Amino acid sequence: MIEVENLTKHYGPRRAINNLTFQIARGEVVGLLGPNGAGKSTTMDILSCILSASSGTARIRGYDTFEHSFEIRKIIGYLPETPPLYPDMSVRDYLMFAAQVRGMAGKQTGNAVERVIENCSLQDVGHRIIGRLSKGYQQRVGLAQAMVHDPDILILDEPTIGLDPIQIIEIRKLIQELAASHTIILSSHILPEVTQICQRVIIINEGEIAAVDSLAGLTASLRKSERLSLTIRNENSKVAEELNSIDQVLSVLPKEKNQFLIECKLNSNLQDEIARLALANQWGLVEIKPLSLTLEDVFLKLTVEEKDVQA
Amino acid sequence: MRNVWVIAKKDLGSFFNSPIFYIVATVFLIIYSFIFFNILNFFSFQSFQAGQLQAMGMNLNLNEMVIEPSLQNMSVILLMIIPIITMRSFADEKKMKTFRLLLSSPIHLREIILGKFLSCMIVVAVMILISSYSVGFLFLLGEPETGPVVTGYLGILLMAGCFVSVGIFASSLTENQIIAAVLTFGFSLFMWVIGWGAQAAGSTTGQILQYLSIVDHLEHFLKGMVDTSDLVYYLSFILFNLFLCHRVLDSNRWR
Numbered sequence: 001m002i003e004v005e006n007l008t009k010h011y012g013p014r015r016a017i018n019n020l021t022f023q024i025a026r027g028e029v030v031g032l033l034g035p036n037g038a039g040k041s042t043t044m045d046i047l048s049c050i051l052s053a054s055s056g057t058a059r060i061r062g063y064d065t066f067e068h069s070f071e072i073r074k075i076i077g078y079l080p081e082t083p084p085l086y087p088d089m090s091v092r093d094y095l096m097f098a099a100q101v102r103g104m105a106g107k108q109t110g111n112a113v114e115r116v117i118e119n120c121s122l123q124d125v126g127h128r129i130i131g132r133l134s135k136g137y138q139q140r141v142g143l144a145q146a147m148v149h150d151p152d153i154l155i156l157d158e159p160t161i162g163l164d165p166i167q168i169i170e171i172r173k174l175i176q177e178l179a180a181s182h183t184i185i186l187s188s189h190i191l192p193e194v195t196q197i198c199q200r201v202i203i204i205n206e207g208e209i210a211a212v213d214s215l216a217g218l219t220a221s222l223r224k225s226e227r228l229s230l231t232i233r234n235e236n237s238k239v240a241e242e243l244n245s246i247d248q249v250l251s252v253l254p255k256e257k258n259q260f261l262i263e264c265k266l267n268s269n270l271q272d273e274i275a276r277l278a279l280a281n282q283w284g285l286v287e288i289k290p291l292s293l294t295l296e297d298v299f300l301k302l303t304v305e306e307k308d309v310q311a
Numbered sequence: 312m313r314n315v316w317v318i319a320k321k322d323l324g325s326f327f328n329s330p331i332f333y334i335v336a337t338v339f340l341i342i343y344s345f346i347f348f349n350i351l352n353f354f355s356f357q358s359f360q361a362g363q364l365q366a367m368g369m370n371l372n373l374n375e376m377v378i379e380p381s382l383q384n385m386s387v388i389l390l391m392i393i394p395i396i397t398m399r400s401f402a403d404e405k406k407m408k409t410f411r412l413l414l415s416s417p418i419h420l421r422e423i424i425l426g427k428f429l430s431c432m433i434v435v436a437v438m439i440l441i442s443s444y445s446v447g448f449l450f451l452l453g454e455p456e457t458g459p460v461v462t463g464y465l466g467i468l469l470m471a472g473c474f475v476s477v478g479i480f481a482s483s484l485t486e487n488q489i490i491a492a493v494l495t496f497g498f499s500l501f502m503w504v505i506g507w508g509a510q511a512a513g514s515t516t517g518q519i520l521q522y523l524s525i526v527d528h529l530e531h532f533l534k535g536m537v538d539t540s541d542l543v544y545y546l547s548f549i550l551f552n553l554f555l556c557h558r559v560l561d562s563n564r565w566r
Contacts, residue, residue: 045411048411048414048415049414049415050411050414050415050564051564052564052565070417070419073415073416073417073418074417076415078411078412078415080408080411082408084407084408084409084410084411084412085407085409086321086325086407086409087407088325088328088329089321089324089325089328093324097317097321098412098416100317101314101317101318101412101413101416101418102416102417103416103417103418105313145412
């Protein structure tokens with residue numbers, strides 16, 4: 001569906017993105033992840049035919065974003081980082097305009113506008129002037145604008161920025177619903193969001209791809225050790241000592257009261273062993289839980305490790 | 312063509328929903344009316360004198376003595392007021408980042424530009440239309456010739472079109488509305504006075520400068536003449552500016 005090859009963009013002497021290559025299949029929900037200024041927005045601008053690349057190609061459904069941008073613009077919906085809102089228009093007028101500019105005409109325009117107003121829960125503010133809405137509502141109007149013409153591909157640049165937690169959940173739910181019938185590429189620097197919504201993650205750092213993989217794949221490939229969390233009921237000063245006596249245990253870190261973080265070798269499956277120790281010593285076993293790497297860890301590892309190499 | 316109207320309608324909405332249009336139109340009408348009634352007053356004073364001295368009566372003519380100078384003065388007011396109308400066109404879209412909506416939509420750049428041009432022209436035309444009550448007033452009182460009035464307004468509209476096209480082009484160059492307005496006013500004024508250099512320059516250069524002058528072409532229209540060379544001048548002036556605007560916006564993709 002989306003094919004990006006060696007995409008590079010310079011702003012004057014500054015290189016925003018360098019040699020990006022990735023593919024996105026139809027129906028996928030892909031997260032573009034990276035710190036601020038990593039080149040996420042530039043990549044999205046190029047995919048939306050707003051900017052042209054300095055070199056390399058980006059194709060959507062076989063159309064080149066530069067040569068056949070007109071065809072692409074018919075099938076994408078774009079929500080830029082700053083929602084493109086006219087502050088002096090009312091929500092409904094604005095969405096009408098967005099639908100018309102996207103090539104809708106006649107009765108279908110009105111129906112489409114009512115549909116997105118409902119989908120984005122904008123019923124209460126349909127007649128209000130955009131400039132007087134809260135940031136959260138404005139963001140939702142921006143999202144409504146991107147999907148009013150029911151595009152195949154949604155390109156969303158930080159769709160949940162500026163929303164309160166309840167709205168974030170709503171928008172995420174909406175995106176998940178859309179994911180059933182759309183290809184979605186969204187950028188974020190909020191990691192849990194990507195974890196929840198996306199099937200695949202592209203991590204960009206300083207304009208280059210640091211990793212492309214599914215979430216599970218990413219965590220697995222970066223895992224050099226396994227971690228277990230152990231919680232017990234009875235206080236016991238010898239727990240760490242006992243645990244360290246197991247071969248595969250690399251380190252034991254006391255956390256809160258009666259809670260320990262055990263780092264052990266990969267695939268050692270120590271649960272049984274630890275349980276046996278707990279029973280034998282009457283620690284009062286409450287919980288043994290394997291900890292997977294969060295995306296946050298992955299992200300930090302990727303972006304920080306690279307820096308270390310450079311330095 | 313449909314897309315042009317979609318854009319124009321949106322811009323017209325923001326003109327008429329904001330105070331800008333009403334303030335600009337009021338200022339325009341007050342200044343124009345003041346000048347018009349002064350000219351009319353002077354004319355009636357002269358006709359009164361002519362009534363006493365019968366020999367002078369022959370040369371008094373409403374078209375030449377009232378309508379023509381009024382429209383001439385109107386063109387000066389337009390020169391100053393059109394930059395305010397056009398300055399938002401692209402500068403505001405760029406500043407508010409709304410231009411991205413248009414750029415990522417299946418709509419051609421030329422349609423966007425034409426839509427903006429059309430909306431500004433409609434705003435200017437509405438103002439001129441309201442001000443034409445003055446000429447209607449003359450038709451009630453006297454019997455001016457219709458021909459020169461029609462061609463005069465046509466000339467004024469074409470000239471306004473030139474200012475608007477400069478304004479749209481200037482607005483595409485910057486995100487700052489004030490810079491856009493100043494550039495528009497400066498360039499329009501320069502094209503206005505460029506003919507003044509004709510005498511100092513040699514005969515060939517002088518002729519070229521004379522032809523380039525925006526205001527010289529208006530004279531013919533005000534006198535009731537529609538000359539092809541004037542039409543060609545105005546239309547190519549407008550098209551050239553819109554073309555430059557297209558180039559500028561297109562090249563923005565490359566930055």
